[in-house]
Amino acid sequence: MTIAAVSSVTITLILVGVFLAVILNTTKLASDLENNVRVSTFLKLGVHDDSKEIVDPKDNSKKITNPDYQKLAKEIKAVPHVSKVTYSSKENELDKLTKSLGSTWNMFKGDSNPLYDVYIVEADKPENVTKVAKEIGKLDGVDRADYGGANTKKIFGLSKVIQTWGFAAAGLLLLVAVFLISNTIRMTILSRQREIQIMRLVGAKNGYIRWPFFLEGAWVGVLGAIIPSLLIGFLYRIGYIGLQKSLAQEGLYLLSPNTFVPQLILFMVVVGVVIGSIGSIVSMRRFLKI
Known part of the structure; x- marks a missing residue:
């Protein structure tokens, strides 16, 4: 018993x-x-919107000034109801994961990094997040725009x-x-x-x-x-x-x-x-x- x-x-x-x-x-x-007013905007591979200099496509040993520097960032800021735009490289995203989940994620540093460069976009109000995400998702160079409301x-x-x-x-x-x-x-x-x-x-x-x-x-x-x-x-x-x-x-x-x-x-x-x-x-x- x-x-x-x-x-x-x-x-x-x-x-x-x-x-x-x-x-x-x-x-x-x-x-x-x-309560989330943020939209995570993942950039397509090969898009270096926040880099002032990029590798010359004609000569990999040289660097040239990026003609599209922050072009996408300006387009995002122009979207209605966007209050703030913050850039986070895939290296920064990996560092966040490493801090929260442990040093095991250090194995993905360098060329093994599977993450994307991200623009963290904040809307002025939670009810406007859906509209902001849809508009940003249409922009050229954006892989996807995710938010939690869905x-x-x-x-x-x-x-x-x-x-x-x-x-x-x-x-x-x-x-x-x-x-x-x-x-x-x-x-x-x-x-x-x-x-x-x-x-x-x-x-x-x-x-x-x-x-x-x-x-x-x-x-x-x-x-x-x-x-x-x-x-x-x-x-x-x-x-x-x-x-x-x-x-x-x-x-x-x-x-x-x-x-x-x-x-x-x-x-x-x-x-x-x-x-x-x-x-x-x-x-x-x-x-x-x-």
Whole structure:
């Protein structure tokens, strides 16, 4: 029964941890996208709009003055509702990824860099981002103009689905966990009826008798929280590294594992203790007649 109770708490907390991580991150991304007034304008390969000098196409050993220097930047600034334009080379974009995801990305420096030169365009208002992105996407030399607004509704929809079904499933498992812990404590009480009767005869108070069973339920919750805490923390860091590299180019970031994972682990431990304590209290009220 004890193993069953601990296993139930473990399964419950794993699901609660997964759903909580997904819900909080999708909510954050949706909020960031909704308030995002930036358009990431990726330049086509071979377009060096921010370079004053370029390699002479006729002689690779020579450099010439770039006749189209900041031509595209001026066209972008002329687009209605554009408030600010900032250039970021593909080297700078790689440095951002390296800082956020680790030194592994240093292997892509130089000719191996797969990123694009980018103009970060800020609109005057969030509602004008769509118009700005469409106009910039038509300009010659622009590979694509990305903004977050197109995905906001999808992310909000996904978040609502996860909240509805995730919390329902987690709530059902919480009840199962409480039931199993309650039965575990009940079996313990039944096996110690003689000891409890002796304790009462020598004058032990009700609280003194109840306290060990209460602690037993809490410890079942703590034991059930160990595996979920380690598993969720490990999986979240892997998921963060895998997803963040694609989001960073859009200026979007998931919750940092350095702060989110410790908070999530603390939350799961607290929930485990609460589940165990509730199961113990339910059992004592129903079966411990003192």
